[in-house]
Amino acid sequence: MEYCVKKAAAGDPRELFVELSDLDRLCVGAEGWSADSFESEAAKDNGIVLYITENDRISALICGYSAVGEGDITSVAVHPDFRRRGLALRLISEFEAMLPDDAEDIFLEVRESNSAAVSLYEKCGFKAISIRKNFYESPVENAIVMKKSITCEV
Numbered sequence: 001m002e003y004c005v006k007k008a009a010a011g012d013p014r015e016l017f018v019e020l021s022d023l024d025r026l027c028v029g030a031e032g033w034s035a036d037s038f039e040s041e042a043a044k045d046n047g048i049v050l051y052i053t054e055n056d057r058i059s060a061l062i063c064g065y066s067a068v069g070e071g072d073i074t075s076v077a078v079h080p081d082f083r084r085r086g087l088a089l090r091l092i093s094e095f096e097a098m099l100p101d102d103a104e105d106i107f108l109e110v111r112e113s114n115s116a117a118v119s120l121y122e123k124c125g126f127k128a129i130s131i132r133k134n135f136y137e138s139p140v141e142n143a144i145v146m147k148k149s150i151t152c153e154v
């Protein structure tokens, strides 16, 4: 099926941010972001909010930002009906392509028990670098901090 990758921006309809929040919360529960959070992240100069639509329905999203010399992924969510079709891989690749030229690394945190996401990130080239004890709430759980180096060796 044809799909389309889009970047959310300031001024997009409120309904878009509500849909992104609904998808995030469907996928990760209460810790998913609110519509306000998606809207304010999309409005920031360094914010990157990308989503995939198929037949006018949002099937996947990625959210993050760039900081000095790095990118940070804060959320990746794919609707259960659309999983294992490479959508998360595609969004991570698009996120990487949007980072400024001086970005050297991408960082993210993932729940220790989230083996699907850990496999996804490993497939994208991320490596575990440390553990943040009790980083998550409800349920309390450690986070694995993962990093991908994106500097080209010349």
Ligand SMILES: CC(C)(COP(=O)(O)OP(=O)(O)OC[C@H]1O[C@@H](n2cnc3c(N)ncnc32)[C@H](O)[C@@H]1OP(=O)(O)O)[C@@H](O)C(=O)NCCC(=O)NCCS
Residues within 6 Å of the ligand: 027, 028, 075, 076, 077, 078, 079, 082, 083, 084, 085, 086, 087, 088, 089, 090, 109, 110, 111, 114, 115, 116, 117, 119, 120, 121, 123
């Ligand atoms: C994790 C998640 C984003 C993956 O999205 P997806 O679009 O299904 O992933 P992709 O199709 O791009 O998968 C790419 C690779 O990741 C790995 N992977 C993805 N889902 C997996 C699963 N359930 N079990 C094991 N490996 C998995 C595989 O290596 C897969 O490649 P393959 O299909 O060729 O085997 C999705 O399951 C999701 O939204 N989960 C709930 C939210 C979440 O946990 N987000 C991450 C928070 S840090």
